[in-house]
Amino acid sequence: MTLIGDRQQLSYIAAQAADARVNVELETEGMTLNIGPQHPATHGTLRIIARLDGEQVVWAEPSAGYMHRGYEKLTEVRTFPQVTALVNRIDWLGSFANEVPFILAAEKLMGVEATPRAQHIRTILFELSRIANVSLFLGDLGVQLGAVTPVFFAFRDREYVLNLIEAATGGRFHPNFDRIGGLKDDLPAGFIDETRSVMKKLRNFCDEIENLLFGNEIFQSRTRGIGVIPKEVALQYGLSGANLRASGVDWDLRRDQKIAMAWDKADWKVITHPDGDSFARCWVRLQEVRESTRIVDQLLDTIPGGPVMVKVPKIIKVPEGEAWVSTENPLGEMGYYVVSKNDQGPFRVKIRSASFNNISIVPWLLKGVYVPDIITILASLYFILGDIDR
Amino acid sequence: MGVFPLSPADTTEAPRDERRETELGAILGALGGNVADSLLKPNDDIWVRVTTESWRSSIETIRSLGYAYFCFLSAIDWMPSPFGKGENDPTQPAPERDNSIVQGYTGGATRFQLLVRLVMPGSTSGVNIKCDVPDDSMTVESLVPVFAGANWHERETWEMFGINFAGHPDLRHMYLPQDFEGFPLRKDFPLLARIVKPWPGIVDVEPLPGDENEEESEQS
Amino acid sequence: MHALLASDVPYWAQSLLRVLGGLVAVLLPAGTVVYLFLFKMMSFMQSRLGPMEAGPYGSLQLFAEVGKWLQKEDIHPARADKFLFKIAPLVVLASTFLLVVVVPFGPDAWFTNFEAGIFYALAVSSVSVLGILIAGWASANKYSLLGGLRAAGQLVAYELPMVLAVIGVVIQAGTMNLQEIVVAQNAGSMFGWDGLGNPYLLTQFVGFAVFMIAVQAELTQTPFDMPIAESELVSGYMTEYSGFRFLIFFIAEFATAGVFSMIAAVLFLGGWGVPFSWFGWTSLGDIDNWMNIVGPLILFTKMIVLTFLIMWVRFSYPRFREDQLQGFAWKVLIPVSLVNIMVTAILKVAF
Numbered sequence: 001m002t003l004i005g006d007r008q009q010l011s012y013i014a015a016q017a018a019d020a021r022v023n024v025e026l027e028t029e030g031m032t033l034n035i036g037p038q039h040p041a042t043h044g045t046l047r048i049i050a051r052l053d054g055e056q057v058v059w060a061e062p063s064a065g066y067m068h069r070g071y072e073k074l075t076e077v078r079t080f081p082q083v084t085a086l087v088n089r090i091d092w093l094g095s096f097a098n099e100v101p102f103i104l105a106a107e108k109l110m111g112v113e114a115t116p117r118a119q120h121i122r123t124i125l126f127e128l129s130r131i132a133n134v135s136l137f138l139g140d141l142g143v144q145l146g147a148v149t150p151v152f153f154a155f156r157d158r159e160y161v162l163n164l165i166e167a168a169t170g171g172r173f174h175p176n177f178d179r180i181g182g183l184k185d186d187l188p189a190g191f192i193d194e195t196r197s198v199m200k201k202l203r204n205f206c207d208e209i210e211n212l213l214f215g216n217e218i219f220q221s222r223t224r225g226i227g228v229i230p231k232e233v234a235l236q237y238g239l240s241g242a243n244l245r246a247s248g249v250d251w252d253l254r255r256d257q258k259i260a261m262a263w264d265k266a267d268w269k270v271i272t273h274p275d276g277d278s279f280a281r282c283w284v285r286l287q288e289v290r291e292s293t294r295i296v297d298q299l300l301d302t303i304p305g306g307p308v309m310v311k312v313p314k315i316i317k318v319p320e321g322e323a324w325v326s327t328e329n330p331l332g333e334m335g336y337y338v339v340s341k342n343d344q345g346p347f348r349v350k351i352r353s354a355s356f357n358n359i360s361i362v363p364w365l366l367k368g369v370y371v372p373d374i375i376t377i378l379a380s381l382y383f384i385l386g387d388i389d390r
Numbered sequence: 391m392g393v394f395p396l397s398p399a400d401t402t403e404a405p406r407d408e409r410r411e412t413e414l415g416a417i418l419g420a421l422g423g424n425v426a427d428s429l430l431k432p433n434d435d436i437w438v439r440v441t442t443e444s445w446r447s448s449i450e451t452i453r454s455l456g457y458a459y460f461c462f463l464s465a466i467d468w469m470p471s472p473f474g475k476g477e478n479d480p481t482q483p484a485p486e487r488d489n490s491i492v493q494g495y496t497g498g499a500t501r502f503q504l505l506v507r508l509v510m511p512g513s514t515s516g517v518n519i520k521c522d523v524p525d526d527s528m529t530v531e532s533l534v535p536v537f538a539g540a541n542w543h544e545r546e547t548w549e550m551f552g553i554n555f556a557g558h559p560d561l562r563h564m565y566l567p568q569d570f571e572g573f574p575l576r577k578d579f580p581l582l583a584r585i586v587k588p589w590p591g592i593v594d595v596e597p598l599p600g601d602e603n604e605e606e607s608e609q610s
Numbered sequence: 611m612h613a614l615l616a617s618d619v620p621y622w623a624q625s626l627l628r629v630l631g632g633l634v635a636v637l638l639p640a641g642t643v644v645y646l647f648l649f650k651m652m653s654f655m656q657s658r659l660g661p662m663e664a665g666p667y668g669s670l671q672l673f674a675e676v677g678k679w680l681q682k683e684d685i686h687p688a689r690a691d692k693f694l695f696k697i698a699p700l701v702v703l704a705s706t707f708l709l710v711v712v713v714p715f716g717p718d719a720w721f722t723n724f725e726a727g728i729f730y731a732l733a734v735s736s737v738s739v740l741g742i743l744i745a746g747w748a749s750a751n752k753y754s755l756l757g758g759l760r761a762a763g764q765l766v767a768y769e770l771p772m773v774l775a776v777i778g779v780v781i782q783a784g785t786m787n788l789q790e791i792v793v794a795q796n797a798g799s800m801f802g803w804d805g806l807g808n809p810y811l812l813t814q815f816v817g818f819a820v821f822m823i824a825v826q827a828e829l830t831q832t833p834f835d836m837p838i839a840e841s842e843l844v845s846g847y848m849t850e851y852s853g854f855r856f857l858i859f860f861i862a863e864f865a866t867a868g869v870f871s872m873i874a875a876v877l878f879l880g881g882w883g884v885p886f887s888w889f890g891w892t893s894l895g896d897i898d899n900w901m902n903i904v905g906p907l908i909l910f911t912k913m914i915v916l917t918f919l920i921m922w923v924r925f926s927y928p929r930f931r932e933d934q935l936q937g938f939a940w941k942v943l944i945p946v947s948l949v950n951i952m953v954t955a956i957l958k959v960a961f
Contacts, residue, residue, distance in 0.1 A: 021449075023533075031752060033752050033753075033756075034752075039844065040840055040841050040844060048486055054758070055932055055933075064564060064565065065563075065564055065565035065566065068565035068566070070574060072550075072575060073574055073575055073581060074581070075579055076471065076475070076577075076581075077584050078475075078477045108434070115756060142928060143841055144841045145830065145841070145928035145929055146832055146833075146839065146840075146841065146928045146929025147832070147837060147926065147927060147928040147929070148652075148656070149655055149656050149925050149926055152657060152658060153656070153657065156657055166593075177398050178821075181661060196841065211929070213928070214738070216927065216928060218833055218927055218928045218930055219928045221930075221931075221934055222928060222930070223927070232458075233538070235458045235459045235460070235511050235535050236458070236460060236538050236539055237460065237537075237538055237539035238459060238460040238461055238462070238537075238539040238845075239539075248431075249511055249512065250512060251511055251512045253514070256512070256513060256514055257514045258433075258514075262750035287578070320494075321494075321495070322437070322495050323434070323435075324435055324460075324507065324516070324518060335461070335462070335507075337462075337505065337507070339462070339466060339494055340493075341470070344475075347470075347832070348466050348467070350462065350464040350466075350505070352461060352462040352507075356537060356542065356543075356721075357460075357542075359461075360539055360542040360543075361539070361542060364538070370931060370933065371842055371843075372836065372839065372842050372929070372931045372932065373931065374842070374843045375841050390566060
């Protein structure tokens with residue numbers, strides 16, 4: 001399978017697109033449409049160079065890097081506890097979930113395990129981040145398809161979740177709450193009851209979105225059969241998360257991985273869909289929010305007592321070694337390959353973010369679709385720019 | 391307060407991981423002489439280092455064993471940074487640092503090593519595959535014919551480390567401007583912000599819950 | 611109005627009054643639609659309050675917005691065709707004014723009583739396509755161009771179902787004069803019972819549905835808003851416009867929504883009239899003069915109801931794709947309206 005046509009065509013298009021002048025002539029061979037980096041559909045600053053024949057895409061190539069912050073380099077000049085403040089900003093909608101795999105990797109290298117209570121609370125906050133993240137996706141999905149109303153419902157209900165995260169961690173977007181050996185603090189008073197009522201609201205929100213969007217014929221005709229990713233291709237490109245499960249791969253790291261988190265303490269399902277199209281991806285995400293609310297509800301019932309932090313030295317030195325830990329983040333598999341040289345800071349951190357792989361399939365996927373479908377497919381793949389560019 | 395293990399090497403039990411042992415055995419058997427070194431950490435992960443010449447074919451072999459999920463590809467620069475963590479005052483002469491190159495798990499002989507992680511879909515049986523990058527040519531075979539998803543990862547690795555991938559269809563800059571010079575993730579690429587202004591954060595510690603009374607004693 | 615004024619008002623004053631009347635007939639619906647639906651109803655549907663600060667319940671927000679737009683600089687892209695770029699919004703707005711000319715507001719309150727009124731209305735409604743095409747072309751922007759081309763394709767496709775939907779009404783009324791269509795509805799009776807007149811909504815409900823869908827597409831409102839498609843084409847043909855030229859597009863969009871709703875009300879809901887049997891009228895000549903005041907209010911109310919429908923759909927639905935939209939027009943709406951015409955014609959002959 002070739003990704004991109006011949007080099008010559010590519011350089012021609014790149015040169016043409018890099019040319020900032022407006023190109024108005026409609027040549028017979030088509031038109032280059034430059035979507036982004038500033039465009040309502042790009043969730044940030046992704047740029048897609050698409051070669052059009054009428055409304056049909058002949059060739060498309062995403063161009064990332066408008067938000068590259070060099071976190072892999074920056075981690076090398078920081079201590080282990082400080083890295084969480086950086087990785088928070090990778091997927092900025094589900095920040096807490098970014099910290100967890102890094103901290104788990106560091107704990108693995110140190111041979112420390114967080115207390116059961118800390119693991120439990122980590123899992124709850126992790127799932128809350130997922131809910132906050134994916135509920136925004138569900139609203140945004142409507143906007144990408146032209147329905148303006150769902151996004152306001154999404155923002156309304158996401159606010160409840162963000163309030164919970166803020167109550168527990170002190171930060172709405174960037175909690176920076178996870179520590180090697182546990183958590184910074186225990187849960188605040190009243191958190192459990194409040195969370196229960198919010199989970200009820202979120203389930204209502206899911207029903208609302210399902211009625212408003214997923215049952216809509218226009219929505220279905222716009223998403224069903226559009227952007228189909230077969231299972232083999234998905235695996236080859238390293239797609240993960242809901243994108244992979246929507247292609248019929250029954251794989252969820254939360255279930256399949258033995259990891260120091262509390263997912264195995266709850267009864268929940270891994271949602272898959274056989275179709276692999278845009279609708280399947282959106283539908284899987286919707287169901288996952290429901291499952292997440294169930295996980296949170298069950299974990300709230302069984303939070304064990306005890307401290308939230310084990311004894312760790314004040315100045316943390318991580319022993320020499322290499323560790324890979326990945327978790328099922330809202331966007332997909334997020335992992336950190338941490339190399340330590342018995343130092344206060346990591347020697348090298350490879351951040352494997354989900355969106356990077358998820359978006360790398362775009363040139364393959366966008367061939368032959370219509371311009372409006374670019375937007376649907378991108379929305380259904382669900383990327384966050386910080387997660388691509390890191 | 392419960393007691394949880396802190397010591398890194400808990401050798402009392404000597405755990406065995408039979409699942410990973412079988413998996414590693416299968417991989418080593420299939421690769422044959424292409425394996426340079428391998429490591430199994432029980433209940434953790436598998437590392438395999440293959441020879442540079444057999445890079446693509448080894449990956450293909452491992453893929454045919456069922457490791458069909460391409461997780462990531464990256465590289466590691468094993469040379470310690472000549473700039474440390476940027477905590478030193480630039481006006482003072484740089485402190486002596488041990489700049490010897492020491493490779494991590496499964497050893498190696500070169501400054502740069504490629505690292506790929508493949509996973510068996512539907513499980514967590516993964517394998518980290520490394521290979522040396524020749525210091526002189528800095529070229530390895532591209533994995534794009536095996537895993538289409540390696541395209542962007544190789545572009546990123548090429549951009550950040552300067553490792554060439556023979557047979558890559560489209561080795562262009564990904565994040566940086568097309569005329570950017572240098573390879574930012576190499577250890578000898580200075581992080582200028584830290585060079586011009588040293589950063590005291592390296593000794594920054596925050597109080598942890600439950601140790602207010604011990605603050606003075608541990609500060610020393 | 612015209613008939614009343616003709617006797618005792620000089621020509622210049624008549625003209626002035628007509629210009630004022632036209633402005634009121636275009637701007638008042640536009641303002642009402644924007645405030646009631648775009649600001650308030652949309653906000654309530656989206657569980658928010660909408661503008662609340664300017665005036666009671668934000669009712670003066672519209673003036674603030676207009677003021678804001680008027681203050682903005684009138685810019686145009688460097689490589690745009692300046693003359694066409696500047697004239698495009700005016701062409702679109704002109705189409706709205708041309709449309710409102712044939713709408714009857716009362717027994718004597720009309721701008722012009724045109725024998726082929728509905729024919730004329732459908733013809734001039736296409737003028738806005740020209741404006742949109744001009745805007746899309748002259749902006750020198752690929753998004754605008756795509757938007758303009760989409761608009762052209764879409765408006766041409768939906769012109770046809772709209773015409774066909776109207777034909778049913780024309781057959782039933784036996785006239786193309788909008789005033790006479792109103793009279794025919796209000797003076798009519800259903801199976802001998804004339805308590806409600808005979809609004810064509812009941813007999814021509816298929817035509818009404820097709821007409822409203824076509825109106826939705828003509829107005830490029832949401833299920834059919836590909837020409838604007840803010841998530842794909844940024845803002846389509848309006849991308850490069852700012853300041854008062856954008857304002858003109860904006861007014862034209864909502865004024866046309868109002869005017870089309872008025873035409874739909876005239877065609878299907880009995881227009882300005884009340885069932886004549888309530889007051890013992892039988893024809894246009896019997897109607898009391900106060901209907902010239904009450905009639906516009908009745909029409910306005912019906913217009914609000916119909917624009918509510920348009921906006922309701924607009925705020926709840928996602929957007930079609932261009933090819934799906936064309937398929938919907940050619941494969942669903944046109945056959946349905948053709949069948950409707952056939953059935954209407956057969957029934958007309960039979961009864």
